[in-house]
Amino acid sequence: MPFVVCMLLIAIGLFTLLVRRNLIKLVIGITIIENGVNLFLVSLGYVRNAVAPIYTYAPPGASRMVFPTPQALTLTAIVIGLATTALMLAFVVVIYRHQGTLDGGKIRELKG
Amino acid sequence: MSGIGSGEGFWNPIVWTLLALGVLGLAYALWLQGRRTYKRGTEQEEPFLSGERLPEEGSHIRGEHLYWGFVAGLRPLIETLRAFHTGFIGDYIGWLVVVLGVAILVVML
Amino acid sequence: MSVVVRTIARIVLPVGLAFGAYVIMHGHLTPGGGFQGGAVVASLVALIVVTFGAERLVRAKTWFSVVEDLGALAFVALAFLGIGVTFFRNVLANSGGLFGASVPLGPNPGILNSAGTLPLMNWAVGFKVIAGLGAVVLLLALFGKGGEGEDG
């Protein structure tokens, strides 16, 4: 079930990227795809009826823990995603200062 | 050391260079055999462009006009290609999706 | 911003700072760590920017970039500690001294003084994220006077 949500998020993000022209909305679309992928990663480690993977806090008698590696991976991916999003937004700001528009269809100094 | 084998082909740049130098030398020797009609200080020294005498201030065919006929002949193709490079970010993403789709399709087969 | 907002912000700031420090400090015991705690503290930068205006923090920009570089350097240097064995080797773990306590088996509340180089790396990452994210927030708020939005 969570995988369906992930694919839905990725599809929504891709749809945003293909349909919207506003640069900020493009960045939002990428973030949505990113969230979909991250959700996918973190749900890979889910184990039904398991406890949080904290070694020292595990209640007595708990036999199963959620798989912690995907959480570490997701965290890294989130950090990287944050860096790319910040960089992209910075470029959007600069582009707006130079060209006075956020319409991707008009920001076409480089073509042909 | 120098050559590379490629299955059936043969490529050795040292041999090639020596051959090229030999051919150049041969051409030079042939050229030396010709009649010498060149005279200094005559019309022969004047630069011509397509049979026309060059204007005084000189003239330079700019790079963008080189191969004009070739480009003109290919114009439909090149115009299509230029129109394809729209510079619109949405198209970039669209083509990435197309490449992805083709890749997945081929892998699935 | 109004007096209400400013007063609340003054109250929230130290609390948030303490919470961020807690998250960073207990990164090896509980969910959290350098990035999460750093993000909490960096959100306080956003709070300051919103409440008191970005101009108040213009001079902090230089410090942010210096701290960010130092944090990254500290992280790599800590990884270098293990170079006698392998890069990233946790040489301090279970060694006795600073952060060298061994963790007993079975449920326990956790020992802060354990896990070797990991808490130190958490602090390095924490400072890097505080400075990096803070600089990004600040630069986007200043909108033009700065211009460069690099972040690791």
Added chain:
Amino acid sequence: MVTHAPVLAIVIPLLGAFALPLWGKLRRELRDLWAIVVGVFTLVVALVVAVKVLGGGEVWVYTLGAASPAAAVVQGGFPIRIVLEVDALSAFMGVIALLAGIVGLVYTLQFLREEEGKTLAMSLYLLLWAGILGLVYTGDLFNFFVFFEITSIAACGLIGYRTWESRPPEAAFKTMVMYTLGGLLVLLAVGILYGEYDALNIAYISSKVTGGLLDRIALGLLLGGLLMKAGAVPAHMWAPDAYGEAPPSATILLVVNTQAAIYGLSRVVFTLFGGVLATPGVGWLIAAFGVLTIVVAALMALVQKDLGRLIAFGAVSQLGYMLLGLGVGAASLMTGAGFGQVALRGGIFHMINDAATVGLLFLLVGVVQRAAGTKELSRLGGLGHVLKAEGGLFLLGSLALAGIPPLNGFASKILIYESSFHLSPILAVLAILSSILLLAVVLRAFHSVFLGPKPSVLHVERTQWGTILAMGTLALVIVVFGLFPGFFVKHLVDPAVQALWAGRADYLAAVLGG
């Protein structure tokens, strides 16, 4: 220190990148000195790796954080730690990254001006260098993604840091969007593989891979993301923007960054899915994209009006040759036809030739732009009166780009032509025709920039030894690799080809043992 060479090759430039701004705040001379020190150390360390791996023929495994660098596997034959795994192909890519990185660094030190953000540019340059070395040395899929993103961020920072101009940020934004999407595709594929096999180690996954539906989807996603970063038409459009607008001192490393994506592609096709999913169809796919890239980019280069963009399209076209060689190799991997090996040899040899050739041309674009104050072909002309040596170097680079014997471009292209002819004559014919077209393109560029009447406005500065040294090194590489290709193919390229063609078992055994 020798035992730690693979990780040091990544960490030293990383350390250099983080410390460089601090030195810059103290004194500029210290900063430049630091950059030189970092460059020299990286050179030494990565050369150690290259000599040991290419010369000794072993696969060098380095496990981060383990009790010993070779202890990749814990109980049960299951590698959990992050592993760096350098086989001959990785070492070869490291050599390319070294050549390009050092040359670009020397050029940057002299060429960039302080008011052009030199500190930031150098810092990002070192970060990109570290990212590329990490990308080619890593033996871990998730780390592959991380280094993919590090190179993306550093590359886009380099392209767009000149925020006072209008075009660089635009190019950087477009490139960043594409790179991020490509990175997400790679991440999704990594997630799928992780969900299937509970591991991230390339060697371990490769030993378990079955070729089921999920594997196929993962391979498709990886192909999509990496083909995009490798600049394959039609997802290449970011490449001319990025190469054309990036500071000329950094473009050489951006080209190597693109080649690192081609490395990733070959690692995925030949090693990760080597025995299972490297079907002729996948090979044909890569070869077809390669030919499309060659033809379209060469035609587009013909009509460009900006010198940077013109050379950029030429560079994209060269990437197509590598893809073609790789694709022909992959298409014949399962049938075991001998020409596949020749194609790989050509494609891999072309990487280092392309780095030298295209790098030289981009460095010259920088010199031309500085001298004439513009990159527009219609406003350039007659620079040959003043920049005589540069004109000669440009001609040399142009001829090598077009594959004129006896320069290095021809040596690798002939291998690609001959082998792709066996797969399908159409591929070879199109590649040869486009090569001729490229000759026309670069001669047009040479004609417009260096020939013609002497221009009235020209800012010629005193000769900078750094730029001359950088360009001279690349010119030397072009000539020497052209005249003695047999030697370099035997010692540099063939080990890498064998690592791809027959080295999968060694690659797996180096981590998993036995």
